[in-house]
Amino acid sequence: MTKKNSSTDILIVEDEAPIARLMEIHLQRAGFSTKTCANGRKACTLLEENHYQLMLLDRMIPGLRGLDLLRWLRKQEALKILPVIMVTALAQTEERIRGLNEGADDYLPKPFEPDELVARVQALLRRSSHQVIQQQKSTIDVNKDAMEARVNGERLDLRPLEFKLLRRLMKKPGKVRSRQYLLDHVWGINAFVEERTVDVTIKRLRKTLEKYGLGECIVTVRGSGYRFDEKPHT
Amino acid sequence: MTKKNSSTDILIVEDEAPIARLMEIHLQRAGFSTKTCANGRKACTLLEENHYQLMLLDRMIPGLRGLDLLRWLRKQEALKILPVIMVTALAQTEERIRGLNEGADDYLPKPFEPDELVARVQALLRRSSHQVIQQQKSTIDVNKDAMEARVNGERLDLRPLEFKLLRRLMKKPGKVRSRQYLLDHVWGINAFVEERTVDVTIKRLRKTLEKYGLGECIVTVRGSGYRFDEKPHT
C-alpha cells in the first residue's frame, strides 16, 4: 500500500560518474529523486518516456553535445518548458551567456559547492511553478502545476483548499495574513464563508504538516491572523 | 531549545572580505543577523533561497555587476520590494543617481563610517514595514508585517494592544503622547475606555521591556502623557 513516492524528479545528464554520484547524493539528501544518465542519446529517450521536473545538463557529454541536446529539447513541444541547469567547467562569461541564450535556465560552474547545486535547483524550481522553502532541516516544495506539496520529497496528502492555503501563506513567509485576506485569496472574493472557517482549515493543514515535524510552521498571531514562519522556534 | 533567533536578516554582497567583515561586525553589534556573500551569482541564489529584510550591495562585485544584480532583482516578483542599499566607492553624484534610478533605496559611499552604515540600515528598515530604533546598546525592531517586536533579535512577547501601543509611541520618539491621543490611535476613536486604562497598558508594556533592560524607554510625563525616549538618561 505504501506507494513509492516519485517526488520531484531530476534528470542528471553527466558522464563523469563521480560527479554524477555527488550530485545525486546531495539532491537526494535534499529530498529530490534523481535519475542519472551518461550520454545525450540516452537522455533524449528518457526525456521522451518520462516526466522530469528539471534537468541538470553537463555541457561535455558524449554522443551529443550538451548544447545540441538543449537545442533539440527546446524544439520538443512537450519538453520546451523543462527547466534546465547547464553544468560546465567553462566559467567564462562568454560561454555562460551562450548557454543561457541557447535556452538554459540557469548555469552551474564546475567545480561546484554541493550547497550551491541544491540551492540552484531549488531556486529554479521555484521560478517554475514551484515554491521551495528550506524549513529547518526539511525542504518544502509546493508545486502549483501538479497541485501537490512535498516535504523532503514525500508527498503531503492535502485537500485542495489546504493546498491553496499553504501556498498563499508560503508566498510571503513571515507576513501575517488576516482571516479576511485568506478568505479573499484562498476561498475567493465572493465566497460567503465565515471567518472561523479559516481556523478549521488551518487546523487541518497543521495536522498534516505535523506528521513531518512542521507543525510549528504556521503560527497563530492572536488578534491578527496566521503566518508561515520560515524559521520557527521563535 | 533556546535557539538563536534569526532576527532581522541582512544580506551583504561584498567581495572585499575585510570590508564585508567590518559591515558584519557592526551590524551584528547593532542586533542584526547577517549573511555575507562575495559574488553576484551566489547572491541570486541566496536571495531566492532565503528571505532577507535588506541587502547591502557593493557595486563592484565579481560575477555580475551590482547594477545587473539589482536590475534582475527588481524583476523578480518576490524580491522587488526588498530594500537595497548600494555601496560604492564612486561617490559622484552621477553614479549615485544612476544607482537610485536602478532601484536602490539608499546609497552608502565607501569608505564609510560604521555608524553611518548602521544608521542607514536602520533608517531604511524603518521605511519598510519595520521600525528600528537604537536604544543605548540595544536595537529595537518592530516589524508590522510579522506583527512582532524584537530587541537585539530576541522576540518580545507582547499582547496585541501592547504591540500597537509600542508602535505608536515609537513612531515619533521623544514626542509626548497624551492619554487621549493614545486612546484614539491605539484603542480606536470609538472605543469607550477610561483614560486610566492607558496607564495599565503602559505598565504591562514596560514590564516586558524591563526584561531587556529597556524599562526606562517609556517615560511618564507628568500631567501630559507618555513618551518613548530614544536615549534614556538613567
Place this chain on the structure above:
DNA sequence: AAAAACTTGTCACATAGTTGTCATATTTTC
C-alpha cells in the same frame, strides 16, 4: 444509478489569552 469516499462549512464546546476596572500603594508637586 446507487453506494462509498471524500471535502468542506458550520456549530458547539473547551481552552487559553487579553484587557478594563477597581482598590490600594507610591510618587510628585507645591
Place this chain on the structure above:
DNA sequence: GAAAATATGACAACTATGTGACAAGTTTTT
C-alpha cells in the same frame, strides 16, 4: 504634609482560537 497624578496588583469579564463532530454537498467507485 495634603492634594494630585501615576504605578501596581488582582480579578473578573471578555474575546480569540483550538478542536471534534456532523451534515450537506461532491466526486469517485462499483
